Amino acid sequence: MKISIIGKTVTITEGMREAITEKLSKCEKYLKESTPVKVLIRTVKDDQIIEVSIPIEKNKVIRAERRSKDLYEAIDMVEEVLARQLRKQKEKMLEKKRIPINSVLETEKELEEHYLVGKEKQFDLEMMKPEEAIEEMECLDHDFHIFMNILDGRIGVVYKRKEYGYGLLSANM
Structure with a gap:
């Protein structure tokens, strides 16, 4: 592990x-x-924020961000999150190696069930x-809203x- x-x-x-190390x-x-x-430390008002990014596999990145009044508390919290995410990722990798998906999951329905949709x-x-779209999102009390942007004709997501x-x-497109 090379920490910057x-x-x-x-x-x-x-x-x-x-x-941190x-x-x-x-x-x-x-x-x-x-x-x-990569570890980024910054402050916003009175909060200390620690953000950690770890590239895994080809295009996957595990990322965790925590904030607290105390930096050392934020470091503890971000370490817990990263350990959990990395453990899950390792379990997924081992699971893929144990069971070849092609031989076990043959139909689309079985694939959907495997990925737990x-x-x-x-x-x-x-x-x-x-x-x-923001007003609609707030009315629905959602964290995001998908819409067709009338200004440029593209699909958009506000969050x-x-x-x-x-x-x-x-x-x-």
Whole structure:
């Protein structure tokens, strides 16, 4: 594991570096020695935020972010989340190696059950502006809303951001 620690609006002290390295070293058993681990520490108002990104496989990244008034508490919390995510990922990998999917799961229905699709919903996309989509999302008390953007004709998703405000995703076709 190669840990790189960056401070954004924070100066990284040797004590911080040691605490982060010590906590994240508990996750070494799930990773290769050469795996790059990126740690970003920043502050927002009185909160200390630690964000850790670990690339695994081809295009997959495990990411965890925690905030607390105390940085060392946030480090503990992010380590717990990462360990859980890495353990789950390792279990999935072992499961794939044990049971060849092609021989066991033959129909689409069996594939859906294997990936545990709990609910499927279909709906018509409504043409609206992003502001209207946000209002709709708030009325429905959802965390995101999919719509057809009347301004550019693309499919869009508005979502609530953790820190503040909203985000907009647009799909190119």
